[in-house]
Amino acid sequence: MGLKWGILGLGKIANHFCKDLLLIEDSDLYAVSSRSIEKANSFASRYNSEVSYGSYEAILEDPHVDIIYIATPHDSHLQYAMAAIDAGKHVLCEKPLAVNYAQVSRLTEAAQKKGVFLMEALWTRFIPVIEEVISKIKGGEIGIPTYLHSTFSFFKEIDYTSRLFNPDLAGGSILDVGLYPVFLCYTLFGMPQSIAASGIVTDRGIDLQMTALLDYGGGSAQLMSGLQTDCDMTSKIYGTEGQLIIDSRWHEAQSYQIIKPNEEIRYKHPTIGRGYAHEILECMKCIENNQLQSSKWSHQDSLNVIAILDEIRRQVGVVYPFE
Ligand SMILES: NC(=O)c1ccc[n+]([C@@H]2O[C@H](COP(=O)([O-])OP(=O)(O)OC[C@H]3O[C@@H](n4cnc5c(N)ncnc54)[C@H](OP(=O)(O)O)[C@@H]3O)[C@@H](O)[C@H]2O)c1
Numbered sequence: 001m002g003l004k005w006g007i008l009g010l011g012k013i014a015n016h017f018c019k020d021l022l023l024i025e026d027s028d029l030y031a032v033s034s035r036s037i038e039k040a041n042s043f044a045s046r047y048n049s050e051v052s053y054g055s056y057e058a059i060l061e062d063p064h065v066d067i068i069y070i071a072t073p074h075d076s077h078l079q080y081a082m083a084a085i086d087a088g089k090h091v092l093c094e095k096p097l098a099v100n101y102a103q104v105s106r107l108t109e110a111a112q113k114k115g116v117f118l119m120e121a122l123w124t125r126f127i128p129v130i131e132e133v134i135s136k137i138k139g140g141e142i143g144i145p146t147y148l149h150s151t152f153s154f155f156k157e158i159d160y161t162s163r164l165f166n167p168d169l170a171g172g173s174i175l176d177v178g179l180y181p182v183f184l185c186y187t188l189f190g191m192p193q194s195i196a197a198s199g200i201v202t203d204r205g206i207d208l209q210m211t212a213l214l215d216y217g218g219g220s221a222q223l224m225s226g227l228q229t230d231c232d233m234t235s236k237i238y239g240t241e242g243q244l245i246i247d248s249r250w251h252e253a254q255s256y257q258i259i260k261p262n263e264e265i266r267y268k269h270p271t272i273g274r275g276y277a278h279e280i281l282e283c284m285k286c287i288e289n290n291q292l293q294s295s296k297w298s299h300q301d302s303l304n305v306i307a308i309l310d311e312i313r314r315q316v317g318v319v320y321p322f323e
Contacts, residue, residue, distance in 0.1 A: 018043075029048065035055065067092060068092070095120050134187060137188050
């Protein structure tokens, strides 16, 4: 019998996730839940889910659900992930795992105490290109890496009904997409010695743009996120013996290049589906091996990244009404 998944919140990412889930053997889309039963029924028939629920509470009471995937806006991750943990379910929760360090700590401690698997859905960590980039950089392929430039920005018309621009739902670029360059930087270089960040903040208190300079003593990183400009969506790592460029859009990359004097090689590694399949496979592997966290994206990794994001938000001046 495969792992039985339950989906909590049926928005944009839940659709993408379920398409990839259907590609994986030994993982079953068993139940879906929405605040609306009509939406849940139509989602269930679209993706062949056995059961549909018109409330989030109901899916957590279903004893057949092994793992809950939480796909609601950021502000509610703490509440629903905590409820799923309390119900004894394993949890894969969308990024950011929660809005700030204190919230993420509460979740990681609760999961450890309850003895259930918990992972932030930092899917980019598991796609084949990023796996190989990490091993090439750490293996010294471009010598000593001294500079990283990473961006994640796109133009979106300001729309206060969208979660992206709504402070009550923890909107803004930093937590939604700034998290990706921060994740890459942290994964390759670790915790910075210092951070200098600035940004553009709306009168409703969410950031439209963020730029951060992370200093590592022997190296540095320039990271940018935004909701008001399209950017090339590459990430570039420069080292003493060459450059590594993760092709656009780097967070879902299918290829990367290594450029050295007299040598330019492009490596191609397609994802399974859109790329969410790889985090699903990681969850399955961990649960099968009775691991309560992934060694590739651990609780401490989520805590470290949210600590960097907290500091960036503090400097940019973004505080959510519920904090
Ligand atoms: N990994 C990725 O590539 C990726 C991409 C996009 C987003 N995300 C993450 O996934 C989460 C959801 O993003 P999304 O783009 O899928 O958002 P979305 O399209 O707005 O969907 C969010 C869903 O959450 C539920 N929900 C519960 N409380 C809500 C509230 N107060 N307001 C609005 N919706 C509420 C709704 O589902 P029901 O109506 O069914 O209850 C809604 O459809 C975010 O945390 C985001 O960071 C990840």
